[in-house]
Amino acid sequence: MSAPEAPDVVAAISQRLQELARPWVGGEAVFADPARLDLAARTDPFTGQPTLVGKWAPDAEGRRGAVTLNDDGSFFAEHDVLVWQGAHFVEAVTVWGRPGVMKGEARFLDETGEPATGRGLG
Numbered sequence: 001m002s003a004p005e006a007p008d009v010v011a012a013i014s015q016r017l018q019e020l021a022r023p024w025v026g027g028e029a030v031f032a033d034p035a036r037l038d039l040a041a042r043t044d045p046f047t048g049q050p051t052l053v054g055k056w057a058p059d060a061e062g063r064r065g066a067v068t069l070n071d072d073g074s075f076f077a078e079h080d081v082l083v084w085q086g087a088h089f090v091e092a093v094t095v096w097g098r099p100g101v102m103k104g105e106a107r108f109l110d111e112t113g114e115p116a117t118g119r120g121l122g
Contacts (some may be wrong), residue, residue, distance in 0.1 A: 005026045005050055005099075006039065006069055007034070007098075009069060009075060010018050010034045010037060010039070010054070010067065010069070011034050012088070012099070012102065013035065013067060013075060013077045013095055013102075013103075014032045014037070015032040015063070016092050016095045016102055016104050017031075017032040017079045017095055017104070018031055018032050019079060019104075020093035020105070020106055021081050021093045021106070023085075024081050024085060024090050025081060025083070025085045029039050030059050030060075030064055030066055031059070031063070032056060032077075032079045033056075036055065036056055036057065037054045037055070037056055037067065038054060038055050038056075038057070039052050039053070039054040039067075039069075040052070040053055040054070042065045043049045044070065044071075046103070047070075047071075049070065049071040049072070050068040050071050051068060051070055051071060052066070052068070053066070053068050053069075053084065054066065054067040054068075056079060057112065060084065061077065061082065062080070063080035063081065063082055064075065064079070064080055065078055065079030065080060065092075066078055066079075067084070072088070072098075072100060073096065073098040074096075074097065075095075075097065076094070076095075076096045077093045077094065077095050077096070077098065079092060079093055079094075080092050081093055085108075087110065087111060088109065088110060089108065089109040089110075089111075089113075090106055090107070090108055091107045091108065091109050092107045093105070093106050093107070094107065094116070
């Protein structure tokens with residue numbers, strides 16, 4: 001992904017992460033804020049292609065996140081949510097895809113720390 005495309009893609013990714021997390025974090029301005037993302041150029045160790053890798057530093061609640069923007073336009077991002085909802089722990093929200101085709105879900109754990117089934121968002 002070229003550097004000029006990155007800000008628009010990051011904004012869309014951040015918006016989708018915020019939408020997915022809104023039931024648990026509300027409209028917190030700092031959650032997955034694109035302005036707080038630290039992006040750096042890297043080389044993908046598997047493909048050898050240029051990649052942009054970003055990290056959101058932990059916020060006041062200890063939540064952090066990461067995003068990878070690949071040269072082919074694909075991406076993956078994850079951001080901690082870290083809240084209990086009834087008997088389930090909402091660990092994180094993730095988004096993946098490419099511009100124009102984005103999927104996302106929340107990741108739930110049960111009280112033992114194992115993935116809870118049947119709880120995805122999309």
